[in-house]
Amino acid sequence: MKAFIGIEIALVGIVFVLAIVLVALLPILFLRIHFIQTIELQNKYSNVQLELLAFLSSTTTDTNSLRNNQVTVFRLLSDYLATGQPSSIDNLKYRLDKLSDCYILYSSTNALFKSSTCNADQFNSTQAKIPLPYNPSKLTETLTLVIN
């Protein structure tokens, strides 16, 4: 009889201990998973789209214009892709260098800018259509920015 009482007390004790431990651990366990998932989600949003927009919206001097107007990078790229003027757009590269260490900016036919230190893979990319000077057979060009 005493042995049964002993076993009963032990079982009840184990259950209470387990319950207390679980009550304490479960929120931490689930919340930790929750935190990780949220952090992963935020990390996946890499700002690549913002980087492309910031690059394209920055302003520069329009060397095609006789008036040397200030225009967006966006406009200069469109003119360059459609007419080949200005003859070089290398002076725009430093703007992307500031935004990312590892990137490639593609047009539909070739790479326009590429980081000198590494090759960006397809880990994160975004696309944007920009208008080209009027041409009935090709009104837009799709730019793709890939960053690591």
Added chain:
Amino acid sequence: MKGGIILFALAIVAVVLIAEGIYVSNFITKTSVLQIAVRETDIIESVNLMEFIKNSMQQALDYSFYQASYDVARKGGYDKLTIGSYNCAPYWRYYTSTIDFPTNPLDNLSSATKDKLNQYASALSYDISIMPTYNDVSIVNSGDIIKVSAIASKKLGIRRVNFYSISDNGNFSSEYQMKFFDLFQRGKANFIDSDGIESVVQQAIAEAGSSSADAITQKVNEKLDSLESSLSDSLVEVKITDRNIEVDTSKPAVAVRVLISITDNSEKYPVYDGTTDFRFIKLNFYIVTSSDTSYNPIILLTNQCS
């Protein structure tokens, strides 16, 4: 013993209920927070895309206006040439008739800009974007500044079905320092309001006297060259080409057909004319005139404008 087992069973039930309660409440909270995070991220990306589309449409308005100006000027003030023309240049004057002079180049420029802008609006659309059509493009000319405003049929938008939608004003406007209307004014003043070609032909006949046809033709050419120079300045160039000069020495009388090109040399614009390149805006039109109203040997030469 029995009481102990009941106590044990109750404890088990309590533990299970507590665990379930924690799990369910946490799951609901987690799902709700994740949904908010996903929506926030997606909305931020959509706002970015909206700004991007607005920038693109602003630039599309520039390109539409440049191309419309180039085309309408090249076609002597017309958007779609339905009248007699030669190499896409209409006859502003055919002897005494100036019936084909375009009285509404502004409307034609507006219509051409609108057509091109609508093509861009369609080409720049994304799966989730709502692009307006443009029913009206208003153009106001004040001196060398031309203000162009595109009026959208509805707002520009981004829509995620059953999720959210955002919208913004789809109207755009811009100002251009272009001499489009100045070119027209010069053309109208010198070749419609007064017949500048007929005047130089009369001068050439007067100076040549009763010379040979070749001598009169040479004198007319000299006078036309002088007219080119006198009408040109540092920013606007007038060229008189494709000259067809007929001479009747018996009267004497001279009839002339010339292509007048008035070019705005102040700025080149990226436009399409078989290829895309930076080109000046150039107004083209033909003038046919005669020193004698009874001498009309030059027939109206026309071809299809493509």
